[in-house]
Amino acid sequence: MYTTEFLDLPPLVRAGGRVRLPGSKSISNRVLLLAGLAAGTTEVHDLLDSDDTRVMLDALRLLGCDLQRDGDVLKVTGLGGQLSRKEAQLFLGNAGTAMRPLTAALAVLAASQGGQFQLSGVARMHERPIGDLVQALRQLGCPVADLGQPGFPPLQVGDGGVHALNTAAPIRVRGDVSSQFLTALLLALPLVTAQGPVAIEVDGELISKPYIDITLRLLARFGIAVEREGYQRFVLPQGSAYRTPGRIHVEGDASSASYFVALGAIAGTDQPVRIEGVGLDSIQGDIRFVEAAQAMGAQVTGGPGWLEVQRGAWPLKGLTLDCNHIPDAAMTLAVMALYADGPTRLNNIASWRVKETDRIAAMAAELRKLGATVTEGPDFIEVQPLAGPWQAASIHTYDDHRMAMCLSLAAFNPLVAGEPGVPVRILDPKCVGKTFPDYFETLFEVVTPAADQVPVLTVDGPTASGKGTLASELARRLGFHLLDSGALYRATALAAQDAGVSLDDEAPLAELAGRLALRFEGQRVYLAGRDITDPLRLESTGGMASRVSVHPAVRQALHQLQLSFRRAPGLVADGRDMGTVVFPGASLKVFLTASVEQRAERRYKQLISKGVSANLPQIQSDLRLRDERDANRSVAPCRPAEDAMLLDNSAMSIEDSVVQCLDWWRQRRPF
Numbered sequence: 001m002y003t004t005e006f007l008d009l010p011p012l013v014r015a016g017g018r019v020r021l022p023g024s025k026s027i028s029n030r031v032l033l034l035a036g037l038a039a040g041t042t043e044v045h046d047l048l049d050s051d052d053t054r055v056m057l058d059a060l061r062l063l064g065c066d067l068q069r070d071g072d073v074l075k076v077t078g079l080g081g082q083l084s085r086k087e088a089q090l091f092l093g094n095a096g097t098a099m100r101p102l103t104a105a106l107a108v109l110a111a112s113q114g115g116q117f118q119l120s121g122v123a124r125m126h127e128r129p130i131g132d133l134v135q136a137l138r139q140l141g142c143p144v145a146d147l148g149q150p151g152f153p154p155l156q157v158g159d160g161g162v163h164a165l166n167t168a169a170p171i172r173v174r175g176d177v178s179s180q181f182l183t184a185l186l187l188a189l190p191l192v193t194a195q196g197p198v199a200i201e202v203d204g205e206l207i208s209k210p211y212i213d214i215t216l217r218l219l220a221r222f223g224i225a226v227e228r229e230g231y232q233r234f235v236l237p238q239g240s241a242y243r244t245p246g247r248i249h250v251e252g253d254a255s256s257a258s259y260f261v262a263l264g265a266i267a268g269t270d271q272p273v274r275i276e277g278v279g280l281d282s283i284q285g286d287i288r289f290v291e292a293a294q295a296m297g298a299q300v301t302g303g304p305g306w307l308e309v310q311r312g313a314w315p316l317k318g319l320t321l322d323c324n325h326i327p328d329a330a331m332t333l334a335v336m337a338l339y340a341d342g343p344t345r346l347n348n349i350a351s352w353r354v355k356e357t358d359r360i361a362a363m364a365a366e367l368r369k370l371g372a373t374v375t376e377g378p379d380f381i382e383v384q385p386l387a388g389p390w391q392a393a394s395i396h397t398y399d400d401h402r403m404a405m406c407l408s409l410a411a412f413n414p415l416v417a418g419e420p421g422v423p424v425r426i427l428d429p430k431c432v433g434k435t436f437p438d439y440f441e442t443l444f445e446v447v448t449p450a451a452d453q454v455p456v457l458t459v460d461g462p463t464a465s466g467k468g469t470l471a472s473e474l475a476r477r478l479g480f481h482l483l484d485s486g487a488l489y490r491a492t493a494l495a496a497q498d499a500g501v502s503l504d505d506e507a508p509l510a511e512l513a514g515r516l517a518l519r520f521e522g523q524r525v526y527l528a529g530r531d532i533t534d535p536l537r538l539e540s541t542g543g544m545a546s547r548v549s550v551h552p553a554v555r556q557a558l559h560q561l562q563l564s565f566r567r568a569p570g571l572v573a574d575g576r577d578m579g580t581v582v583f584p585g586a587s588l589k590v591f592l593t594a595s596v597e598q599r600a601e602r603r604y605k606q607l608i609s610k611g612v613s614a615n616l617p618q619i620q621s622d623l624r625l626r627d628e629r630d631a632n633r634s635v636a637p638c639r640p641a642e643d644a645m646l647l648d649n650s651a652m653s654i655e656d657s658v659v660q661c662l663d664w665w666r667q668r669r670p671f
């Protein structure tokens, strides 16, 4: 997951390949709660691992459920409907799928068995309504106290005493604000059916009905057969008891699939975008996003557990759609609308206003930043296709995973505006951790950036100036890939040593360099399967690399390999000729220097701290020799590019150098 302050997406032109989706959030949290309430052990396969499931797991653990990981399987041993702890404080982040059902289940358990629980979340959770559910629970006779603003979390359920519950009369709940209130009651009320059946009646038009279908199906898997009259009246039969199905599989998230369906529809593809984990047989309502995407022009085929998408009509076709049945996935249509031939109007989406953020307002604001004309109303949004040039925009994500994932699709703008397109900056990309922590990594695996549009930042300079330290920190903060080009010359020198090739023998050295079997795995480096991490960093290896690197044929042989490191979202490259030869078009070139005394001192300390014996005067003279050779060789000498920023860090801390370079970087970006 990218935990950077922002993530810059280069303009993208094509997509194709295979994507494996993480588990569905809605199914995961329902299954966890049901397994936690049931007796016995449930093996949960392919559970989503994300912020929202983590808070549910933490809550179940606090309540006394036993949770054991066994590879990809989670084994949940439930409470069997009996509280094992009578008091707990639960923090539920911004997970509506945890807050609402846990409120209902704990209210019912606390009232009938004596208990007291506090449920809270992040600030936004305390702005998301829960009053209709609270009212329904109070009708039943459950004590529920507002700990903040009435009608919103935080709440306290139960007061420690045992209360007789009024299960004879139907429980009335509003259905037109969030279907999660009804889901919460359906999941909780089997706990109080000992004396007779319990009925729930819905006031107003129920929204997001497909989510109720998921709830009913999962209840059935756990042995609860709900009787119902349409979506107005539901009856939990007398003596309902959760029975673990033993083993349950969580299918891929259909809402998450929408980004890749859209990707296939928008991007020109050599091969389709294949989505695995969810298919046309999905039990999730958001699978019907496929129909909306088809109506806009996508070509979609699919089967059980898979979908394949390619571009059909282009530009996409604008449409007007009632989105009540696909409230989450419908957000993706709002971004697809930018690529359409006419306006797109999404109706009946009032629930967007009470989600992770006010999604109607947020979507309108961010699409406008890209240059779109957007009209919004209490329960609709209308987006005009972009007429003028796209604007490079810094997208605010409002701590809303779907805002980040949807708006990433705006990076395909070269397809509309002609070459070369503009980048899109996603602020706080880690918000995708709510449902799809590896979303951006997955996206980068299947997209192709526009030619020469992946940004590069180069850091060149003499030995021990701190290039490697600076470059790796810059890469970390920007979420970019890192090329330590010196390591390639060092590895060539080690390969030559292994093969008994002289460091002066250009042709066989170039031959070795051209077929280096190098593998980088985190901090470790392997050459032909051998771990060379430690020998690679030896001073003697640096000296050999310096000799190897004077040969033009060796440099040529390593050129293509260095270029291959330039992958989305960007690259920080450190070496001697990154800005002058390998990436002459880099957006920012830094030439880092420090006095030879400082550099020798730093290298000395570096070696001593690693337990390697070192001699300061010797290091200084070796550095001078290396500087001399690297700066005066005939090809690609170590010199600043004409447009490089010079940074003498002799008297600067590492952090000061990083801040200075990030400042220069920001000035070069179009945001």
Ligand SMILES: Nc1ncnc2c1ncn2[C@@H]1O[C@H](COP(=O)(O)OP(=O)(O)OP(=O)(O)O)[C@@H](O)[C@H]1O
Residues within 6 Å of the ligand: 462, 463, 464, 465, 466, 467, 468, 469, 470, 486, 542, 602, 603, 605, 606, 649, 652, 653, 654, 657
């Ligand atoms: N600005 C700085 N102030 C103090 N120490 C620094 C600074 N920058 C780097 N160092 C230290 O100097 C040592 C050498 O840095 P580093 O290995 O990054 O240099 P380099 O230029 O990549 O070297 P080489 O060319 O040999 O690969 C490290 O121990 C690092 O922590």
Ligand SMILES: Nc1ccn([C@H]2C[C@H](O)[C@@H](COP(=O)(O)O)O2)c(=O)n1
Residues within 6 Å of the ligand: 463, 464, 485, 486, 487, 489, 490, 542, 545, 546, 549, 550, 574, 575, 576, 577, 578, 626, 630
């Ligand atoms: N782009 C590069 C990178 C490195 N070299 C040579 C010259 C250096 O002395 C040697 C080792 O580099 P280091 O790991 O110390 O950065 O490799 C080069 O010529 N061009």
